[in-house]
Amino acid sequence: MSAKANILQALRQGLANAPGPLGDSDYQAAIAPYAFTHADAVTRVKQLLCAAHAEVIDSTHDTWPADLTRVLQQTGMPATLLAPQTDCTLALRAYWADRHDVPSLRLFDQAIDCWKADLFQIDAALTECEGAIAATGSLIIWPTPQAPRTLSLVPPLHIVLWQTRSVWNTLFEAMQQAEWASRLPTNALLVSGPSKTADIQQTLAYGAHGPKRLIVLAIDEPCP
Amino acid sequence: MQDVCAKQVYLFGTCLVDVFFPQAGMDALALIEQAGVRVHFPDAQSCCGQPAYTSGYPDEARRVAWSQIRLFPNDWPIIVLSGSCAGMMKHHYPKLFERGTTQWAAAQDVSRRVVELTDYLVNDLDIQLNDLGPAIKVALHTACSARREMETLQCGLALLDRLRHVQLMNHEREAECCGFGGTFSIKHPAISAAMVADKVQALLDCGAQQLVSADCGCLLNINGALAHRGEALQGEHIISFVRRRCEGGV
Amino acid sequence: MRTAAQPTATGLEAAQPVVVTQSPFKERAQAALCDRSLRQSFRGAMDFLTAKRAGVFDDPAEWQALSQLGEHIRQRALSKLPDLLEQLEHRCQQNGIHVHWAESTEQANQVVHGILAQHQATQVVKGKSMVSEEMALNHYLAERGVACLESDMGEYIVQLAGETPSHIIMPAIHKSKAQIAALFAEHLPGVPYTEDVDALIQIGRQVLRQKFLDAEVGISGVNFAVAETGTLCLVENEGNGRMCTTVPKVHIAVMGIEKVVEKLIDVAPLYSLLTRSATGQIVSTYLNLINGPRRPGELDGPQEVHLVLLDNGRSQAFADTQLRATLQCIRCGACMNHCPVYARIGGHAYGTVYPGPIGQIISPHLLGLQATPALPGASSLCGACGDVCPVKIPIPALLTRLRTEAARPANEQPHAMRGQGANANLRERQLWRWWRWLNTSPIAYRLLTWLLSRARHHLPKQLKPWTQVRTLPRPAPKTLHELMRQRTGRTS
Numbered sequence: 001m002s003a004k005a006n007i008l009q010a011l012r013q014g015l016a017n018a019p020g021p022l023g024d025s026d027y028q029a030a031i032a033p034y035a036f037t038h039a040d041a042v043t044r045v046k047q048l049l050c051a052a053h054a055e056v057i058d059s060t061h062d063t064w065p066a067d068l069t070r071v072l073q074q075t076g077m078p079a080t081l082l083a084p085q086t087d088c089t090l091a092l093r094a095y096w097a098d099r100h101d102v103p104s105l106r107l108f109d110q111a112i113d114c115w116k117a118d119l120f121q122i123d124a125a126l127t128e129c130e131g132a133i134a135a136t137g138s139l140i141i142w143p144t145p146q147a148p149r150t151l152s153l154v155p156p157l158h159i160v161l162w163q164t165r166s167v168w169n170t171l172f173e174a175m176q177q178a179e180w181a182s183r184l185p186t187n188a189l190l191v192s193g194p195s196k197t198a199d200i201q202q203t204l205a206y207g208a209h210g211p212k213r214l215i216v217l218a219i220d221e222p223c224p
Numbered sequence: 225m226q227d228v229c230a231k232q233v234y235l236f237g238t239c240l241v242d243v244f245f246p247q248a249g250m251d252a253l254a255l256i257e258q259a260g261v262r263v264h265f266p267d268a269q270s271c272c273g274q275p276a277y278t279s280g281y282p283d284e285a286r287r288v289a290w291s292q293i294r295l296f297p298n299d300w301p302i303i304v305l306s307g308s309c310a311g312m313m314k315h316h317y318p319k320l321f322e323r324g325t326t327q328w329a330a331a332q333d334v335s336r337r338v339v340e341l342t343d344y345l346v347n348d349l350d351i352q353l354n355d356l357g358p359a360i361k362v363a364l365h366t367a368c369s370a371r372r373e374m375e376t377l378q379c380g381l382a383l384l385d386r387l388r389h390v391q392l393m394n395h396e397r398e399a400e401c402c403g404f405g406g407t408f409s410i411k412h413p414a415i416s417a418a419m420v421a422d423k424v425q426a427l428l429d430c431g432a433q434q435l436v437s438a439d440c441g442c443l444l445n446i447n448g449a450l451a452h453r454g455e456a457l458q459g460e461h462i463i464s465f466v467r468r469r470c471e472g473g474v
Numbered sequence: 475m476r477t478a479a480q481p482t483a484t485g486l487e488a489a490q491p492v493v494v495t496q497s498p499f500k501e502r503a504q505a506a507l508c509d510r511s512l513r514q515s516f517r518g519a520m521d522f523l524t525a526k527r528a529g530v531f532d533d534p535a536e537w538q539a540l541s542q543l544g545e546h547i548r549q550r551a552l553s554k555l556p557d558l559l560e561q562l563e564h565r566c567q568q569n570g571i572h573v574h575w576a577e578s579t580e581q582a583n584q585v586v587h588g589i590l591a592q593h594q595a596t597q598v599v600k601g602k603s604m605v606s607e608e609m610a611l612n613h614y615l616a617e618r619g620v621a622c623l624e625s626d627m628g629e630y631i632v633q634l635a636g637e638t639p640s641h642i643i644m645p646a647i648h649k650s651k652a653q654i655a656a657l658f659a660e661h662l663p664g665v666p667y668t669e670d671v672d673a674l675i676q677i678g679r680q681v682l683r684q685k686f687l688d689a690e691v692g693i694s695g696v697n698f699a700v701a702e703t704g705t706l707c708l709v710e711n712e713g714n715g716r717m718c719t720t721v722p723k724v725h726i727a728v729m730g731i732e733k734v735v736e737k738l739i740d741v742a743p744l745y746s747l748l749t750r751s752a753t754g755q756i757v758s759t760y761l762n763l764i765n766g767p768r769r770p771g772e773l774d775g776p777q778e779v780h781l782v783l784l785d786n787g788r789s790q791a792f793a794d795t796q797l798r799a800t801l802q803c804i805r806c807g808a809c810m811n812h813c814p815v816y817a818r819i820g821g822h823a824y825g826t827v828y829p830g831p832i833g834q835i836i837s838p839h840l841l842g843l844q845a846t847p848a849l850p851g852a853s854s855l856c857g858a859c860g861d862v863c864p865v866k867i868p869i870p871a872l873l874t875r876l877r878t879e880a881a882r883p884a885n886e887q888p889h890a891m892r893g894q895g896a897n898a899n900l901r902e903r904q905l906w907r908w909w910r911w912l913n914t915s916p917i918a919y920r921l922l923t924w925l926l927s928r929a930r931h932h933l934p935k936q937l938k939p940w941t942q943v944r945t946l947p948r949p950a951p952k953t954l955h956e957l958m959r960q961r962t963g964r965t966s
Contacts, residue, residue: 004563004575007731007785011556014793022550029539030743052759112774116721120687136746136757145771153716171761172742181703181738186569186769187720190761195713197675198753199628199644201515201651202522205675208627209682210713210760237954239913243923244947246954250961265958268916276906278855280877280897284910291914368856401814405854412852413939414504418818419854420943448944 030172034135041134041167046218048137052193053206054214064161064217065095068126069102071215078103078123078157084147085109088128088161108148119150124157129191131166133174138190139216140174149187158211160191163219232262233344234302234337236292238309239271240440241461248440248461252305252341255467259349263303266295272304274312277320279407286320290327293317293334302337303344305463306439307370310340315373340370341463342379342438346386355387356472363393363432365423365446365459367439368401380438380462387469395430397422404445420449428455435459499848502823512648516820519647523811526754527862544747545866547740548802551701555792558701558734559783565704569766572780579609582784586611586693586726589780590620593724595690599682601708601715602626603695604642604805605728605784607827608840611693622693625682625714627675634661640821642828643752643807648820682714692718692776696729697804698744699781702737706781708762709748711755716762725767725776731783732792732801744804747864751806787839787892794890796875800835802865807832809859809869815852824849831859835872843880843893850876851897923953 001009036044046056059067072078081103083089089107096102103124112119127147130140139160143149152158168174171190175181180188195210206212233256237249253263269292277285292313296302304310314335321328345351364384366377384390403409403419423446427435435457437443443459450457506512531537551558563573576582586609590598598615600606600622612633615622624633628645632638635657639645646654651669658677659667665677686692694715698707706727708715719725735741741763749755768775791800810816810830821829826837826846834849843850850873859869876891881902884895912919926933930949937946952960 002575003577003581003785006577007575007783007789008556008559010785010789011559011731011792014789014798015553015556017793018553018795018798021553022546025543025546025550025740027543027739027743029536029543030739030746032539033533033536048756108773110773112721113723116687120683138757138761143772143775145769145773148772148774149716149720150774153713153720170742171745172739175739175742184703184705184738184763184765186765186767186772186775188763188765189716190757191759192757193759195711195759197627197712199626199631199646199712200654200671200674201649202519202644203651203671205672207679208675208712208714209625209679209686209717239923242954243926243949246950246952246957249954250957253958253961265954267955267959270913270916270919273913276909278874278877279906280850280874280879280881281903281906282878284906287910288913368854368858372857372861399858401854401856401858403814403854405856408851408854410940412500412503412815413942414500414507415815415818415852416854417943418507419814444947445944448940448947451945452941452943 027172031170034169036134036169038167041169042164042218044134045132045137045167049193049214049216052137053196054193054216056216056218059217059219061219061221064219065092068092068159068217069095069099072103073101077101080104080106080122080124082106082108082122082125082151082155084127084151086128086146089126092126108151112148112150119154122155124159125151125155126159126161127151128161131168131174132162133168133171133190135170136192138171138192141189141191142185143187143189144185149189152189152191153210156207156212157215158194158213159215159217161217161219231260232264232298232300234296234300235263235265236269236272236302236304236309236313237265238304238306238440240444241305244444245440245461245464248305248464251461251463251467252303255345255351255463256303256349259351261349264300269295272309272312274309274316275406277312277316282320289317289320289331293327293330296334296337300337301339301344301348302334303339303341305341305461306367306441307340307374307376308367308439308441310338311369311373314338340374340376340379340438342383343374343376346379346382351386353386353466353470355389355469357389357469359389359391360434361391361393361432362434362436362465363395363427363430364462365402365427365435365437365439365442367437367442370439371399376438383462383466384436387466390469393430393432395432396426402442402445404441406441409445420445424449424453424455428457432457434465436462436465438462499823499825499852502825503819503852506819506823511650512820513818515648515650516817519644520811520817523754527751527808527811530750530754530756540743540747541864541866543743544804544864545802547735547744548804548865551735551740552732552792552798552801554736555731555734558736559731561701562699562704562734565701566766566781567704569704570779571704571766572778574780574782576782577785579784579786582609582728582782582786583611583614585782586728587615587618587620589724589726590615590691593690595724596620597685597689598622598691598693599625599685599689599718599722601692601694601710601718602629602645603693603728604827605695605730606693607639608786609728609784611728623682623685623689625685625718627678627712630678630682631657634658638822638827640829641807641810642805642832648822686717686721689722691724691726692722693726693728694719696727696733696781697748698741699729699734700738700741701734704765705738706764707741707745708764709745709758709760710762711759713760716760719762719764720775723776724778724780725764726780726782727764728782728784730788731785732788732803748804748806751808751862751864787841790892791836791839797839797872797890799867800839800872802867803832803836804865805832806864808862808864812858812862814854814856814858831869831873835869835876838876838891838893843876843891843896845893847880847896850880920953920955923955927951927953927956
């Protein structure tokens with residue numbers, strides 16, 4: 001018999017001496033302690049992200065390219081900013097068109113296999129996010145064909161645009177209300193800060209293998 | 225819950241109290257009777273069965289448990305002098321017998337009536353203590369199973385709190401095991417020794433003049449280690465300490 | 475054994491294969507107890523982790539409700555395990571994930587190696603996976619010319635030192651930063667000795683970044699696998715797990731068959747329980763939900779994803795209604811962080827992949843009781859492990875049960891475990907029989923305790939091992955039975 005058949009047979013024999021399958025769970029405990037107003041939820045996301053060593057910049061739909069540029073100028077300008085092919089990128093490109101003191105903008109527009117080594121040389125990347133989770137200060141990132149997953153992983157600086165109207169109190173509610181189970185992308189992701197480790201004598205160090213810095217531009221008005 | 229008006233109770237001494245701390249049994253008896261409750265001490269009692277149970281010999285434990293269960297026919301509370309033995313009787317006796325059998329029903333009945341001594345004094349008798357002794361610094365040790373299965377830590381604290389001149393001293397890692405664990409201390413002596421060494425050091429460091437506990441296995445372990453180090457500090461059963469204080473003793 | 479060219483030095487070129495120590499548990503424990511530096515490392519780490527966990531479970535009502543939910547989710551999944559595994563396989567396949575089944579670690583290793591051979595892969599990066607440790611995968615692959623590099627910082631340190639993890643969450647917890655500094659300086663060309671933790675991490679980052687880039691295959695574990703959606707969930711802080719599962723062309727995930735949950739929403743409470751229990755974080759840096767390989771039109775992600783489902787003794791634990799609770803585990807490590815025995819002897823003393831209380835209850839199923847006879851007894855049954863378990867595994871009760879299985883005669887029915895009777899000992903059995911007789915014979919009991927009290931000054935002073943660190947207690951002059959009889963005016 002195959003390994004699969006053997007394992008399933010052993011398990012089914014094991015089930016024979018037990019009561020039947022258990023019924024559904026009451027998930028109240030996953031939600032109850034985290035009921036926030038929208039404003040509180042947004043504030044909490046920002047606070048928790050900052051506590052996790054991310055940098056949060058308050059911004060607006062119109063001013064974010066300028067805000068982003070200012071932050072990059074203040075904190076050591078990356079040579080290249082990698083970005084997806086989205087409307088946001090177009091907006092940034094337009095804003096940077098006649099400016100000099102800005103990074104060069106590179107689009108992620110070909111399969112990683114063609115330029116993997118180059119990708120590892122890029123300093124910064126920009127992504128959008130699906131929203132945030134107030135309970136834990138997490139950003140929901142759903143990579144798409146236009147926004148590949150390594151954008152938020154390989155470059156040492158990761159910049160996220162977050163429309164603050166998009167916030168859930170808990171991961172549970174995000175999954176349930178936005179019906180994740182029926183429409184998950186190949187790789188859904190929660191990001192709650194820059195990468196870190198405490199593997200050496202419990203000493204926290206940032207910039208383990210993923211981004212060393214996470215900058216969140218919190219955009220406080222809805223996109224048109 | 226126990227009937228607060230119950231006028232009669234059983235006393236279960238435990239084997240360690242029987243041999244090493246018999247005065248604790250007499251002190252418990254005295255304090256309970258002072259509150260107007262009649263105490264019955266079934267003469268045929270021995271051990272609760274825990275040593276065999278935790279060592280992997282449930283059949284032997286079951287036989288011993290059954291011999292004890294039959295000693296408490298009347299519907300009176302069963303007051304147990306040690307939290308860990310009380311835990312065995314309350315939480316593990318029913319597990320020893322097949323569900324639905326008469327033995328199981330009897331075990332359930334005993335389980336329902338078992339109360340640890342300090343719990344009984346504080347929560348059922350609401351005993352008032354007149355502390356006649358001088359000011360003293362005291363550390364309390366609670367056995368792990370008593371703390372976790374019987375939640376007696378709060379009862380021990382509450383009892384000491386009723387002694388006006390007693391100052392409770394907190395020791396480091398108060399909640400950590402002293403390393404006794406019944407046959408564990410014999411089967412893994414080196415690990416147990418490291419655990420009791422740390423416990424003893426913490427007790428000495430906290431500046432207590434007196435150690436009390438309602439758990440005699442731990443007391444044997446900790447007292448033995450203290451004595452081996454030549455320390456003056458020794459632990460005694462909390463009930464003996466409480467009674468002495470109420471009679472003006474140091 | 476390596477045949478692959480090594481474009482960058484990982485420091486592992488001369489690393490010794492992992493030495494599996496053969497000395498019995500007690501000897502290893504004794505050695506650990508005498509190692510001051512080791513004990514300081516563990517005590518410091520345990521105190522740190524205990525305090526961190528307490529800080530994030532500061533509301534007892536929430537803890538109670540959430541752990542109850544966690545327990546129910548895990549028990550519900552186990553109550554349907556074979557069906558959920560088939561559903562998981564089906565959904566994964568729909569998502570484009572290849573699913574493999576393995577009854578033993580040998581089979582699992584063969585599956586992984588087979589995939590590597592298909593791709594002629596010689597360089598592999600691995601994210602933290604206890605199941606791969608269980609398989610001794612690195613060793614298996616090294617013997618076949620494949621370099622499998624650990625990429626979790628702690629695992630990398632441990633691999634560099636030629637050791638095994640001493641903790642399931644913090645693999646290098648037994649090492650001080652000075653020891654790690656020396657290790658890096660010794661093994662990594664051009665790296666100076668530094669105890670600066672940031673600098674050490676950046677060194678590791680640089681070495682491993684090149685490997686992520688070069689590796690043909692990435693291997694990872696799985697924290698939860700969702701039957702409903704065919705999703706593999708990975709929880710981590712460092713980003714190496716994402717690197718291993720995103721950058722190489724092929725991703726192979728290995729998991730124990732118990733890790734499946736029924737619904738996607740089950741992940742939310744379990745994830746919260748996991749990070750809070752493990753390291754006292756309300757959330758980890760990354761939660762990675764993998765739903766298959768790169769789809770048409772996507773520009774990155776692996777082109778092939780494989781899932782290996784490993785039994786290795788789990789179906790044995792599953793078959794017993796009490797022992798099944800062992801499989802509720804979500805591998806947070808809280809039980810070891812709170813264990814007074816683990817805190818003193820550290821992870822290596824257990825001699826098994828999974829140390830501490832969870833190791834003591836799972837290892838006998840993976841290896842058989844005959845290979846782990848000391849583990850069930852190496853606990854004072856203080857209950858701290860059971861208290862902090864986020865899915866309410868009754869660890870002390872399971873340890874007691876394993877003691878029973880180890881003490882029962884090997885041929886006695888029913889037979890629940892491999893290695894039953896590993897500690898069966900006629901002398902001990904006789905002793906307990908005598909103990910039972912004594913405690914069920916009131917006259918004999920009273921006579922013996924009376925004798926003890928009368929002989930109190932003539933008892934031996936030494937009773938090893940008890941008296942090595944303790945003075946023997948002396949019986950009181952009269953037993954409680956006697957005092958009671960005197961009081962009621964009866965005579966014995």
